[in-house]
Amino acid sequence: MVGYAFMGAAHSQAWRTVNRVYDLPARARMALICGRDAGKVADAADRLGWDAYTTDWRELVTRDDIDVVDVCTPGDSHAEITLAALAAGKHVLCEKPLANTVAEARAMAAAAATAEAAGVRSMCGFNYRRVPAATMMRQLVADGRLGVIRHVRATYLQDWIVDPQFPLVWRLQKDRAGSGALGDIGAHIIDLTQYVTGQLITGVSAVTETFVKERPLPAGSSGLAATVDGAEPADGTGSAGGHGPATGTVTVDDAAVFVARLDGGALATYEASRFATGRKNALRVEINGSLGSVVFDLERLNELEFYDATRPAAEQGFTRILVTEGGHPYMSAWWPPGHIIGYEHSFTHQMRDFIEAVATGADPAPSFADALQVQLVLDAVTRSAELGSSWTEVEPALATVAA
Numbered sequence: 001m002v003g004y005a006f007m008g009a010a011h012s013q014a015w016r017t018v019n020r021v022y023d024l025p026a027r028a029r030m031a032l033i034c035g036r037d038a039g040k041v042a043d044a045a046d047r048l049g050w051d052a053y054t055t056d057w058r059e060l061v062t063r064d065d066i067d068v069v070d071v072c073t074p075g076d077s078h079a080e081i082t083l084a085a086l087a088a089g090k091h092v093l094c095e096k097p098l099a100n101t102v103a104e105a106r107a108m109a110a111a112a113a114t115a116e117a118a119g120v121r122s123m124c125g126f127n128y129r130r131v132p133a134a135t136m137m138r139q140l141v142a143d144g145r146l147g148v149i150r151h152v153r154a155t156y157l158q159d160w161i162v163d164p165q166f167p168l169v170w171r172l173q174k175d176r177a178g179s180g181a182l183g184d185i186g187a188h189i190i191d192l193t194q195y196v197t198g199q200l201i202t203g204v205s206a207v208t209e210t211f212v213k214e215r216p217l218p219a220g221s222s223g224l225a226a227t228v229d230g231a232e233p234a235d236g237t238g239s240a241g242g243h244g245p246a247t248g249t250v251t252v253d254d255a256a257v258f259v260a261r262l263d264g265g266a267l268a269t270y271e272a273s274r275f276a277t278g279r280k281n282a283l284r285v286e287i288n289g290s291l292g293s294v295v296f297d298l299e300r301l302n303e304l305e306f307y308d309a310t311r312p313a314a315e316q317g318f319t320r321i322l323v324t325e326g327g328h329p330y331m332s333a334w335w336p337p338g339h340i341i342g343y344e345h346s347f348t349h350q351m352r353d354f355i356e357a358v359a360t361g362a363d364p365a366p367s368f369a370d371a372l373q374v375q376l377v378l379d380a381v382t383r384s385a386e387l388g389s390s391w392t393e394v395e396p397a398l399a400t401v402a403a
């Protein structure tokens with residue numbers, strides 16, 4: 001694994017538990033973790049359960065006893081690490097968004113296609129697909145229970161940078177993150193809605209905004225928390241110093257809002273923001289079809305709301321389904337019905353599917369080609385916003401992989 005902070009910890013938790021929860025044809029051994037600071041990565045290896053550590057990710061790629069490389073770094077290193085790992089015959093799990101640019105994503109998807117011919121697998125970490133209620137949502141759509149899909153309504157809202165004194169962490173720098181709320185959280189709802197509906201976004205009209213354009217430089221950061229020099233940790237609660245440290249320019253969007261058309265005929269709206277005061281990690285998707293509607297809300301991730309319009313009129317209404325039965329996706333290995341699961345379990349499910357695919361010689365999803373298609377949507381949103389919200393078609397992903 002490369003990276004040991006937020007996703008490094010979440011993925012480690014999943015690698016630790018996956019073989020204890022699921023009966024799988026292969027067993028994960030947590031061999032080597034990489035970070036740039038020797039002291040910190042040594043501590044992380046001990047805390048997270050890795051056999052050894054290194055400060056050079058190339059060691060992961062060159063060691064013969066390593067089969068899988070898990071990339072948990074910011075987007076500016078995804079392409080370099082992933083391309084080297086695939087070329088060395090390592091299976092790759094790479095965090096989202098796949099890359100910082102379409103060109104990088106295209107190169108990664110092409111390398112994945114070449115590697116696949118040699119039995120080397122790759123997958124992008126859109127973990128919300130693997131929340132059981134979200135997976136079930138897709139099954140309801142695929143089974144025709146919603147009829148023809150007319151509307152998709154997706155929001156992903158956070159508020160950790162509302163304070164203008166929150167520092168300029170890597171997520172606010174275009175050269176490190178590619179884009180802002182759009183690529184960080186917007187990418188999740190793009191993937192999730194396309195996965196659930198089985199429809200791809202064909203075109204968009206977008207607005208983006210950077211509300212706070214200058215911020216103090218950070219002294220350190222991890223995940224969504226950071227410090228400025230001499231200040232208490234800033235965690236989005238408004239407690240970040242304010243004694244005049246050096247500042248830098250925010251080069252990404254704070255919020256992105258767009259309308260879209262899907263190739264099955266649905267109309268969709270998307271909103272991704274880090275300025276939704278009070279909303280911590282609020283991901284919500286609602287789908288309306290000719291025969292029913294379904295709603296997923298990450299803050300109540302064990303539940304699904306389902307409206308079945310084929311029921312007798314007197315009995316119609318939104319039904320709350322508790323998605324904890326043994327027959328629900330992924331749930332048979334966990335607890336008795338009603339004994340709920342949480343955020344981290346989506347990563348265990350992700351590792352389960354990845355290990356199973358690698359061990360059985362199947363292609364895991366979402367593939368790098370799927371993640372390239374998400375990248376092309378992000379690119380279309382950015383271009384539309386730059387052109388005063390003009391309608392912008394999404395370039396087809398398959399053509400770009402082949403090119």
Ligand SMILES: NC(=O)c1ccc[n+]([C@@H]2O[C@H](COP(=O)([O-])OP(=O)(O)OC[C@H]3O[C@@H](n4cnc5c(N)ncnc54)[C@H](O)[C@@H]3O)[C@@H](O)[C@H]2O)c1
Pocket residue numbers: 002003004005006007008034035036057072073074075077095096097125126127184221222223224
């Ligand atoms: N799937 C999800 O829900 C989810 C959630 C958060 C983040 N992410 C994604 O995960 C990735 C990492 O985000 P994070 O929140 O964990 O970031 P983070 O800042 O918490 O951690 C990044 C880690 O990468 C390490 N790192 C950076 N450059 C490196 C390099 N060149 N070599 C070795 N190590 C390096 C840092 O030291 C740190 O350990 C991003 O792509 C992000 O978009 C996904």
